[in-house]
Amino acid sequence: MSIATDHALPEVTLRIGSESRSIGVAFHEHVNPATGQRDARVPLAGSADVDDAVQAAHQAFSLWRTTPARQRGRALLKLADLVEEHAGEFAALAIADNGTPQATAHASVAAAAEWIRYYGGWADKLPLGRITSVVSAGGSFGHTLRQPYGVIGAIITWNAPLMSLAMKVPAALAAGNTVVVKPSELTPFSAMLFADLVRAAGIPDGVFNVVPGGAEAGAALVDHPLVKKVTFTGGPETARKITAAAARTFKPVLLELGGKSANLVFADADLDAAARHSTFMAFGVMSGQACALPTRLLVQDSIYDAFVAKVADIAASFKVGNPEEADTVCGPVINQGAIDRVEAMVARAQEEGARVVAGGARAGGELAEGFYYPPTILADVDPSSELAHKEVFGPVLAVIRFTDEAHALALANDTDYGLSGYIWTSDARRAIRLTEQLETGEVVVNGAPNAVTERPFGGIGHSGNGNEGGLEGLEEFFWTKSVAYGDG
Structure with missing residues (x-):
């Protein structure tokens, strides 16, 4: 798929592996908040589309997790450069998505590139584990492994779609996971250009997938057995539903919610x-x-x-x-x-x-x-x-x-x-x-x-749990395995 070269609105599609689908289970009429006028039809993913996206991410995981860390890092660093190179397009899409003023939109693009670059730099410096005991100390040889979960389900809100992508996706990919993102149907445009640039950066098809949609798509993503962790940015009411659904299979969730600071x-x-x-x-x-x-x-x-x-x-x-x-x-x-x-x-x-x-x-x-x-x-x-x-x-x-x-x-x-x-x-x-x-x-x-x-960002109480940013934000996308070797 070609990268947009002007500021025309991109066609919104479902990005599943190498496929781009222009039809879902329904359509949402996007309204430009600056004018109150409809300007695009957004296809909404259904549960079958989400399943296809998760299957594509699952299949890509075995390749991506074994890709040399330095190669994953180079791809993310290239992605950061591409985001900066397309700052004008991203700013225009932010204006169309949710009416972000031009100055704020350009500042957000610069910040997003820095988040991607930060985690690209971490990719080959990951905290992979530590030695916990040694035979010479009178015990077995033990150590820990820090391993990627697999498929991460990311549900992002409408107020800062590019920044939400940048705060979630690079850390997950740097750790070796694959991702299925559900952007809000209210703000679908930024995710389209981002997906184009992910491919242009050399990240394999299936590692990053996009399924615009509403509540049905979100529920299907959280419930899917191959989604091993969910990261969500949004409000407490939706977070309660996500947490309750994830609890049925004890699936971990990262919640970045609201505030009254x-x-x-x-x-x-x-x-x-x-x-x-x-x-x-x-x-x-x-x-x-x-x-x-x-x-x-x-x-x-x-x-x-x-x-x-x-x-x-x-x-x-x-x-x-x-x-x-x-x-x-x-x-x-x-x-x-x-x-x-x-x-x-x-x-x-x-x-x-x-x-x-x-x-x-x-x-x-x-x-x-x-x-x-x-x-x-x-x-x-x-x-x-x-x-x-x-x-x-x-x-x-x-x-x-x-x-x-x-x-x-x-x-x-x-x-x-x-x-x-x-x-x-x-x-x-x-x-x-x-x-x-x-x-x-x-x-x-x-x-x-x-x-x-470089600093962790997250809350407590109704503001959620877990962190984005810093080393803590990277560690959200690993699970810990304890290993021991005896002499028998």
């Missing part, structure tokens, strides 16, 4: 830097549609009013509009359902006493046909309210006042989620104390980047 801003912080970072992270990254974003802004009471005003001023400067325009910061949300959810949550928050500082209503005028909702700031949010506890997955920031460090910590940990935590302070001792006490999978201080390749 707290952003603690103390009076001694660099308030200008904190305001810029807090505002951009709440609204400028996928219009609030990402799991690790700091959507609860906790501000010390002595600076509360001034800091809220700073954030509102910065948010007002963000252009909301056409994601194809270079100066757009905030694009649309994914669909009408997202608009309805955001509007309802904002209305309920106001009924519970929250004060709208910015935004608060769907964009009209020339943006009325698309799914645009401007940056919305709600101050004086009740810490026990729905908005303080439930993930909005849209451009809505809940601002809550705190008095001191103990109060801030109690508010931050008062959530079922546990993905990310953010701290702004000039007091290094306070930062160390809080990083130890925040109940989250990651903590970033004073604007450090989050979800980077």
